[in-house]
Structure formats: C-alpha cells, structure tokens
Amino acid sequence: MADTVHFSTLLRPHRSLSPLGFKWLIRAAIGANLLIGVPMSILGAWPVLGFMGLDIWLLYWMFQRSYTDARRSETLTLTDRELIVDRIAPDGEREQHRLDAYWLKVDQGERLVVTSRGNRVVIGRFLSPGERHEVGEQLKAALSAMRAPRYEHKWD
Secondary structure, eight states: OOOOEEEEEEEOOOOSSOHHHHHHHHHHHHHHHHHHHHHHHHTTOTHHHHHHHHHHHHHHHHHHHHHHHTTOEEEEEEESSEEEEEEEOTTSOEEEEEEESTTOEEEESSSEEEEETTEEEEEOTTSOHHHHHHHHHHHHHHHHHHHSOOOOOTTO
8 A cells, every 4th residue: 555645845955056157157257357367467467367267266166066066955755654855965875764754743943853753864954044944834734734633424
C-alpha cells in the first residue's frame, strides 16, 4: 500500500543574478577597468592595470563559487508514515534523513528544526529567515491537516 503524500517541496538557494546578467556584469567591470587602467598605464602607472585584472579575476571567481554553491538542494516529502529530507550537496553527494511523522515536531527559531524520536534535522540552512518561516508554516499546516481526524458518514 502506497503512502499518501501530504506535503512535498524542493528547496534551493536563491541567486538574484542570472548567468546572462553575470556575463554583462563582467563585461561592464572589464570596460570600466580598461577605461581607468589604460590612461593610468599611459601615464606610467602600469601596475594599476595588473591590479585591475586581479580585480576582474577575483570577481569572476567569487561569482563562480556562488553558482557552485547554488547547486545544493533539499527535498522535503511528508507521507502518512514519515518525513523524508533528501539533501544534495554542491558536489553531488546525497544525504537522506527519515523521521517518523507521528512524533514529528517542527521548531521555528533562528533555524528550522524538525525532531522525531530523538532525531533532529536542520532544514533550509541556506534559506533566508522569511523563507524558512514560510516553509515551517507550510510544514506545520500539512502536519495539522494530516493529523486531523477524518470521518466518513453515510450522508456524505
């Protein structure tokens, strides 16, 4: 017998700059650095151009690191029996936690923590506080709906 899925969501880190926007940002930074660096080089301050190139490399590296970190994700699935937290790290490593749904408790403080029978899992470390709160409220609502008694009457 298959369990009913009461709640399911995929959590991913938010990135405000698209890859196309990143290309335009790098182009604009290169243009601005050349606009300043070439006259400085002509005036004899040629090391300035090298440091501006280092600037561009550092900007590129930091954004690539950010996009690599954005590959992480968490999938939450609440069934009749358990909450399954499936994590995928940026390097592709997979981790799965299974918590008994009957004893499941959602704690919303500085972190979103779910506990069940002594097992504790922190959810959505990469989310903003508002997003964590929203996911916690949705999970609490799904738990309440799942635990609410359902009666079937002849007149229904």
